[in-house]
Amino acid sequence: SVGGASAAQESSAPVDAILTKPVRQRELAERLTSMIRGSVEGRLASGHTVRKTPQATRQQMQISASGIDGMRILLAEDNPVNQRVAVGFLEGFGCHVVVASNGIEALRHATCEAFDVVLMDCMMPEMDGYQATRAIRETEVIAGTRTPIVALTASALDGERQRCLAAGMDDYLSKPFRLDDLTAMLRRWGRPAKVTAIAVEVPAPASEQLGASRAFTLDVAALESIRTFPGGVRILADSVTAYRRSAPEQLSSMRTGVETGNWAEVRRHAHTLKSSSAMLGIAELATALRQIEMQAESMDRDSLLRLCADAEAIYDTGEAELVQYVNG
Secondary structure: OOOOOOHHHHHHOOOOOOOOOOOOHHHHHHHHHHHHHHHHHHHHHOOOOEEOOOOOOOEEEEEOOOOOOOOEEEEEOOOHHHHHHHHHHHHHOOOEEEEEOOHHHHHHHHHHOOOOEEEEEOOOOOOOHHHHHHHHHHHHHHHOOOOOEEEEEOOOOOOHHHHHHHOOOOEEEEOOOOHHHHHHHHHHHOOOOOOOOEEEEEOOOOOOEEOOOOOOOOOHHHHHHHHOOOOHHHHHHHHHHHHHHHHHHHHHHHHHHHHHOOHHHHHHHHHHHHHHHHHOOOHHHHHHHHHHHHHOOOOOHHHHHHHHHHHHHHHHHHHHHHHHHHHO
16 A cells, blocks of 8 residues: 555455555564464464464574575476475576476486586486486586486485486485475585575474364475475465376376286376375375385285275375365
C-alpha cells in the first residue's frame, strides 16, 4: 500500500499483512517473522511434529555465495522430484542450471557447453552416470579441459563411492542431499567469486521438537530444509505435485516387474522412488523400497509381492500426510 492502512482496514482485508511503501527493511523483517511464527504455531495446533526455532536456539546458516552465485551447473537427473528440489536450490543461489534427463543428454551438453560443475545422477535411463562420466572424460582428454563431476546417488550398495571415483567422478553426494551438503560440495569444486551471502534459516536440532502428541511418519526435518529456503514453499509444492503424479505409476510398474520377473525394472523403479520418497520425508517408504531394491532377485515372488503391498500402503499414508503438511 502507498497511502497506508488503518488497523481496522488491515484486520478486515483478505490478506495476512499490509506494508506501507516505501517499505523499511526492519518492518519487512518483523512482518515476515511474525507470519512465519504464526504458520509454525498453526502447524503445531493441527498436530504436526515440527522443529521449534526460538530466538535462543535459532541457527542461521550463512550460505556464502563465494564459488556458487553465477556458476553454470549441469544437473543430470532423471527423477522429476529431485530435479525440482535441486533446481530450486541452485537457482536460489543465483546459478544458471541446465537439466539433462539421461546420460546421453548430459554428454551432449557437457561436450557442447562450458560448465563449472556437473551434478551427475548415477542411475539414469539410456546411458547411466558412470558411462556418461567416462565418455565426458574421453572428450576432455582431446580438448585439454576437466570439469568437476559430482556423483548424485541413492545407491545402497557397498563401495558406491569407489565406483564413482573409478568412473572419473571427482566427488560423491548421497541422496537425499540437504542444503548444507549441496552448498559444501559447490564451494569445494566451484570457481571463486565474491558476491553477497544469503542468510537461510536451518531447522533446530532433532532434540528440540514440539507437537509430539501425534505420531507422523514424515521426516519433517527433510521437508523443513526445503521449505525454509528462499522460495522453498513453491519448490516444495512443485516437488510434491511431481511426486504424487509419478509415484503411483512407479509402484504399479514395480509390482508388474515382480509379477513378470523383470528384476531390472523392479530395481529401477524401487531405486527411483526410494530417492524421491527420502527427499520428501517419507523415510519409511524409502526403507521399504531399499529392501525391494536389494533383494529383488534373491527373494521369492510371493514375498516380494507382499513387500510391494506394504510399500503401497505406506505410500497411501505418507502421501496423505505430505499433502496435509504442505496445505497445513
